[in-house]
Amino acid sequence: MLETNLAHKKYNVDEQGFYGEYGGAFIPEMLYPNVENLRQQYLKIMYEPEFQKEFRALLKDYVGRPSPLYFAKKLSAYYDTKIYLKREDLNHTGAHKINNTIGQILLAKKLGKHRIIAETGAGQHGVATATVCALAGLECIVFMGEVDIERQAPNVARMRMLGAKVVPAKSGSKTLKDATNEAIRDWINNPNDTHYIIGSVVGPHPYPDMVARFQAVISEEMKWQLREQTGKENPDTIIACVGGGSNAAGAFYHYLENEKVKLVAVEASGLGNDTGKSAATSLLGSKGVLHGSRTLLMQTEDGQVEEPYSISAGLDYPGIGPMHSHLIRSGRAKVFGATDEEALHAARFLAKMEGIIPALESAHAFAVLEKMTFEKEEVVVVNLSGRGDKDLATYIDFFKLNG
Amino acid sequence: MTRIEELFSKKNKNICNIYFTAGFPKLIDTEKIILTLEEAGADMIEIGMPYSDPLADGETIQQSGSIAIANGMTLQILFEQIEGVRKKSEIPLVMMGYFNQVIQYGEEAFFQKCREVGIDGLILPDLPAAIYESDYQQMMKNNNLNNIFLITPQTSDERIVYLDSLSSGFVYMVADASVTGKQKNISNHQIAYFERIEKMNLTNPRLIGFGIADYKSFSTACKYSNGAIIGSAFIRAIEESNDLEATIIDFIGMIKNEKIEI
Ligand SMILES: Cc1ncc(COP(=O)(O)O)c(C=O)c1O
Numbered sequence: 001m002l003e004t005n006l007a008h009k010k011y012n013v014d015e016q017g018f019y020g021e022y023g024g025a026f027i028p029e030m031l032y033p034n035v036e037n038l039r040q041q042y043l044k045i046m047y048e049p050e051f052q053k054e055f056r057a058l059l060k061d062y063v064g065r066p067s068p069l070y071f072a073k074k075l076s077a078y079y080d081t082k083i084y085l086k087r088e089d090l091n092h093t094g095a096h097k098i099n100n101t102i103g104q105i106l107l108a109k110k111l112g113k114h115r116i117i118a119e120t121g122a123g124q125h126g127v128a129t130a131t132v133c134a135l136a137g138l139e140c141i142v143f144m145g146e147v148d149i150e151r152q153a154p155n156v157a158r159m160r161m162l163g164a165k166v167v168p169a170k171s172g173s174k175t176l177k178d179a180t181n182e183a184i185r186d187w188i189n190n191p192n193d194t195h196y197i198i199g200s201v202v203g204p205h206p207y208p209d210m211v212a213r214f215q216a217v218i219s220e221e222m223k224w225q226l227r228e229q230t231g232k233e234n235p236d237t238i239i240a241c242v243g244g245g246s247n248a249a250g251a252f253y254h255y256l257e258n259e260k261v262k263l264v265a266v267e268a269s270g271l272g273n274d275t276g277k278s279a280a281t282s283l284l285g286s287k288g289v290l291h292g293s294r295t296l297l298m299q300t301e302d303g304q305v306e307e308p309y310s311i312s313a314g315l316d317y318p319g320i321g322p323m324h325s326h327l328i329r330s331g332r333a334k335v336f337g338a339t340d341e342e343a344l345h346a347a348r349f350l351a352k353m354e355g356i357i358p359a360l361e362s363a364h365a366f367a368v369l370e371k372m373t374f375e376k377e378e379v380v381v382v383n384l385s386g387r388g389d390k391d392l393a394t395y396i397d398f399f400k401l402n403g
Numbered sequence: 404m405t406r407i408e409e410l411f412s413k414k415n416k417n418i419c420n421i422y423f424t425a426g427f428p429k430l431i432d433t434e435k436i437i438l439t440l441e442e443a444g445a446d447m448i449e450i451g452m453p454y455s456d457p458l459a460d461g462e463t464i465q466q467s468g469s470i471a472i473a474n475g476m477t478l479q480i481l482f483e484q485i486e487g488v489r490k491k492s493e494i495p496l497v498m499m500g501y502f503n504q505v506i507q508y509g510e511e512a513f514f515q516k517c518r519e520v521g522i523d524g525l526i527l528p529d530l531p532a533a534i535y536e537s538d539y540q541q542m543m544k545n546n547n548l549n550n551i552f553l554i555t556p557q558t559s560d561e562r563i564v565y566l567d568s569l570s571s572g573f574v575y576m577v578a579d580a581s582v583t584g585k586q587k588n589i590s591n592h593q594i595a596y597f598e599r600i601e602k603m604n605l606t607n608p609r610l611i612g613f614g615i616a617d618y619k620s621f622s623t624a625c626k627y628s629n630g631a632i633i634g635s636a637f638i639r640a641i642e643e644s645n646d647l648e649a650t651i652i653d654f655i656g657m658i659k660n661e662k663i664e665i
Pocket of ligand 1: 095096121122123124125199200201241242243244245246247248313314315359361362385386387
């Protein structure tokens with residue numbers, strides 16, 4: 001069972017919704033009643049035995065959890081260490097995103113909401129939301145940047161097949177950040193019947209904490225799976241990619257306060273951090289407010305939010321969740337950047353070595369295996385956040401797989 | 404006393420507060436817009452700091468902001484422009500913007516600069532009340548700046564009292580559960596909300612904004628408050644104007660019904 005007591009945690013959220021100086025709810029008054037209601041209710045609802053029972057049953061029978069922890073023998077031999085893969089790619093809908101949407105759809109029902117909105121970049125969170133809306137029989141509206149609708153056509157079709165309405169976000173740069181703005185505006189315009197299912201550990205408190213708690217099932221399973229396979233429940237190192245940071249938050253969650261476990265966050269460096277075409281938020285960004293949270297974000301000198309770039313739509317976001325801002329700035333987590341090319345090559349290497357085609361987002365985590373050094377007996381867990389089906393077109397283009 | 408407080412001490416009905424996005428339609432229009440608005444009979448002016456991600460704003464203000472940023476508007480340029488206008492006008496000026504830009508500028512430096520150039524108050528819709536109270540209230544007071552909070556039809560009475568106690572200058576009553584620029588006739592629901600707030604006897608004057616667009620909505624809002632704020636409708640009016648001054652004078656005339664439109 002997860003902890004409900006928030007006090008006395010160095011790296012976890014405090015009572016006011018802050019991780020150190022990051023977090024909080026920097027929202028216009030129009031959003032206050034909904035966000036405040038959620039803040040008052042979320043822990044109470046989430047930890048009701050009946051809720052937990054339903055949540056756990058769906059994770060098991062519908063999502064297919066526990067996801068395997070797989071000892072990657074050839075990869076381990078190659079890097080001369082012990083590498084385990086947490087197989088979130090094997091979840092229903094192909095990524096970790098569904099852990100959160102299952103939790104939030106049950107919560108939305110308890111809150112009496114019957115209209116669900118979500119934002120999506122690559123479409124993974126949109127698909128995971130459309131899926132649980134179908135399951136729960138709730139109306140589903142997904143905001144997606146006009147540019148992303150074009151580059152992620154298969155996921156748009158999946159959402160529509162699942163009965164969701166996909167609404168193009170036409171403002172700003174027409175990508176994930178703008179889709180998030182549009183979802184927030186929709187919530188302002190529909191304050192009574194609507195629940196907003198945010199797709200990562202971003203947004204105003206309590207979202208980062210709530211999403212982290214739903215994703216925490218990842219590290220909860222890691223603990224007993226590691227004990228079974230290695231005899232001890234703590235790994236030495238956990239590596240995860242960070243877009244907004246939800247898969248990383250889930251993989252880190254139960255080890256946050258255990259400083260012996262090294263946490264490694266991998267950001268997307270796009271074409272390189274000095275090219276102006278990057279999404280490496282903590283490496284290039286500074287403190288500010290994005291989507292209702294005080295956090296690190298990429299911005300101009302004048303405080304305009306900058307458009308990030310990454311080949312991977314799921315990492316193409318100008319901020320990171322406040323938990324990660326705190327972990328990184330406090331030194332608790334170490335951060336690396338991986339470029340488009342490094343991620344692409346890491347994806348192909350994993351496919352050839354282990355027979356697993358990862359999502360481009362997850363491939364960024366594998367790319368840093370090249371940049372780090374490990375002890376022979378070190379237990380390294382890489383969070384394999386999603387599968388690569390959605391990225392096949394990119395892989396085909398880059399590796400000329402069509403012959 | 405700020406110029407806002409002075410205004411309300413002299414006049415407490417039918418206050419006409421016009422919002423415009425700085426740097427729109429052209430980078431250099433700030434001075435002309437402010438001086439013409441004053442001449443036309445506006446009582447107060449709200450200067451929008453154009454922002455890349457204006458969460459509380461609808462399409463009209465979003466687009467004007469994008470154009471202003473593309474025109475090259477920055478906080479530094481805006482402060483210089485306001486400093487220039489202040490030599491020619493004593494109209495109360497409120498800056499409206501998103502908190503990220505204030506953090507990036509440096510909060511204290513921002514408030515000091517506002518005072519230096521002659522800004523009277525700030526509307527920062529995404530600055531949380533509790534954070535304002537603990538971190539910035541004293542700083543803003545020291546710089547003689549009013550801080551104006553928003554209330555909405557969904558805000559509880561208890562919270563309205565709290566936000567009123569933290570506000571100075573006036574309280575901004577958001578007319579409807581919506582982002583800016585949604586034009587509809589004022590409904591009975593909204594009237595009930597206006598009346599409810601009127602009966603609360605807040606310590607601050609109240610201005611009603613969001614969706615106020617013409618004489619009818621302006622005068623209805625004024626009936627239940629000290630005045631109203633017009634934003635998107637004004638932006639739409641100047642958007643296609645090829646004679647900014649004439650358009651502004653006509654617009655204020657239309658709002659106050661001083662002239663029948665042809
Ligand atoms: C497979 C996969 N991994 C990672 C991410 C990045 O999100 P987060 O950082 O919240 O885990 C995404 C987002 O779409 C994704 O689809």
